[in-house]
Structure formats: structure tokens, C-alpha cells
Amino acid sequence: MMKNLILFFMMCFAISNAQEILQKYPTGQTPYKGGYEAYYKDFVDIIKEKNLQPCSNPDELYVLTLVVMPDSSVQFVKDVNEKIVDKNKCAYNLARETAKYMKNWSPALVHGLPETAVARFIIYPNDLFNNYREGYYPNYTSPVYNNGRNNNSFVRDFVYKFNKRRFNWFDVFVIQGEFTVTKEGKVKDFVMTRPSGVYEFDKEVQMTVNILSKHFKPATINGKPVDDRFTFLVKGITDPED
Structure with missing residues (x-):
């Protein structure tokens, strides 16, 4: 019974993962040097430099999840929900393609030492192609x-x-x-x-x-x-x- x-x-x-991973960054820290605004600026710069194309569906939205390692390298986290990936494939591809060219990842610091931590970035291509402005950060709920x-x-x-x-x-x-x-x-x-x-x-x-x-x-x-x-x-x- x-x-x-x-x-x-x-x-x-x-x-x-066998090692402990911080599920979020400590308060006051961000996973990219210069903050999220710098991440989105680099994102847009890479779009222009690599001549990447906008999504045909303006409603696509994807949350890119990465693990930032202590040496400032990154690893992609496999998205197990194939339905969401399929419906947002363009945003998914843009998120991963631009990430390959970014160099300013910043590991989390705990007691002054770098630690492995999860980082998430909201990717809304319609904004990044059409509404980007200096200091951009997605107004998301x-x-x-x-x-x-x-x-x-x-x-x-x-x-x-x-x-x-x-x-x-x-x-x-x-x-x-x-x-x-x-x-x-x-x-x-x-x-x-x-x-x-x-x-x-x-x-x-x-x-x-x-x-x-x-x-x-x-x-x-x-x-x-x-x-x-x-x-x-x-x-x-x-x-x-x-």
C-alpha cells in the first residue's frame, strides 16, 4: 500500500554531465563579455559579414542553450524536443551558425575561479534583422x-x-x-x-x-x-x- x-x-x-554544472550565472555576471547587448551586437555583425538570410516566418523564436566552459570555449546543448526545433528551424540554425564565430564567451566565476555554467540567449530573428538598435535586448516575457x-x-x-x-x-x-x-x-x-x-x-x-x-x-x-x-x-x- x-x-x-x-x-x-x-x-x-x-x-x-559527470561534472557539476551551474544551471545559471551568478548574480551580476553574464556569459558574454560586454553583456547580452554585446552578444546581440556581434550576432547582427556576423549576420551582415556572413550574408545570412532572414527567416521566412517572422514568428520564429528559439532559446539557444550553451554550456560555457572554464576556458571560455562553448558546447551546444542538444535540444531533445524535435517538434520545437522543426517549427523554428531557421532561428535554430541562425543561433548555432553565429555562435561558431563568436569569441567573447565569459565563464562564470565562483570565489574568483572559472566554473562551467549554462547560458541561454533568446533568438528572435525578426527583431535582429529588422528592428535591431544599439543596446538591443529582447523585450521578452x-x-x-x-x-x-x-x-x-x-x-x-x-x-x-x-x-x-x-x-x-x-x-x-x-x-x-x-x-x-x-x-x-x-x-x-x-x-x-x-x-x-x-x-x-x-x-x-x-x-x-x-x-x-x-x-x-x-x-x-x-x-x-x-x-x-x-x-x-x-x-x-x-x-x-x-
Whole structure:
């Protein structure tokens, strides 16, 4: 018999690596020398220098995720959500192509020593080709779960709606998933990027997301709603009765 199921839920991005990786830069530090504004300036300069072409779909949006190493080199993080990549292929390619020519990556510093850290850059080609200006930084807001309280209420609502009584085993697990919140605020293209290994359990995760799907507000760029991904991690512990 199962006594309870404890679920912990948080927004994150998980990267498998033997060494510890900072999931974000320390406060006051940026992954590019000169800050994000310098990154986007170099991005536009490379577009012009390499004669790269704009995207035919002006709504494409992609978040480039890199790992910046202590020696200032970078490694691309494989995007496991092929649906998002396919729908934003031009932005995806531009992000990776320009990154190959950039030389001003800046590692995170912890107690004065360089550490490996995750860096993310919002790539909205329509802005970079048509609306770039000195000091540019994308005016972006991420998708938000809003059920009349605040974004953290997703944790409470997910745990409340998840059908814990269907499962009866003792285990500790971590699962990761993501989906697209469309510019209309609808949820689609759910993907388990890190499944539990138990089909019925993963299916219940998706059913719970579907129940909560009507409470999302879309991401925006410059105040304009756009499709964007919502990523989550669930840590669970099943605890049998004494």
C-alpha cells in the first residue's frame, strides 16, 4: 500500500554531465563579455559579414542553450524536443551558425575561479534583422501559468490534480517534460524529455498537464504573443505505508 506521493516541481533545464554544472550565472555576471547587448551586437555583425538570410516566418523564436566552459570555449546543448526545433528551424540554425564565430564567451566565476555554467540567449530573428538598435535586448516575457494566484501555484495545482492513488511502489524518480504554449494560450506538443520509465505514470503526468492547460498565458516579444516552450521537472518519492 502507498502512504503518499510527494512531488516537488520546479522550472529548470537538466543537463547530463559527470561534472557539476551551474544551471545559471551568478548574480551580476553574464556569459558574454560586454553583456547580452554585446552578444546581440556581434550576432547582427556576423549576420551582415556572413550574408545570412532572414527567416521566412517572422514568428520564429528559439532559446539557444550553451554550456560555457572554464576556458571560455562553448558546447551546444542538444535540444531533445524535435517538434520545437522543426517549427523554428531557421532561428535554430541562425543561433548555432553565429555562435561558431563568436569569441567573447565569459565563464562564470565562483570565489574568483572559472566554473562551467549554462547560458541561454533568446533568438528572435525578426527583431535582429529588422528592428535591431544599439543596446538591443529582447523585450521578452516567458509563458506563465496563472490560475488566479501566481506562477508558483502550478506546483500546488499539479500535486493536487495528479492521481496518486493509481501507483503503488516505493521509488525515487525524476522526470522532465515540456510543451509549447501557443500565442493563443493553448498547450500542445507535449514531450517527456526525461521519462520515468513507467508508461502509465508518464501518461498520468501528461493528463495532469492537460487538466491545467487552460490556465496558461503565452510568451510575448515586444508585447506581441508568440509560441514558446514551458519546461518542467518533477521529482517524486513514493512512500509505502508503515
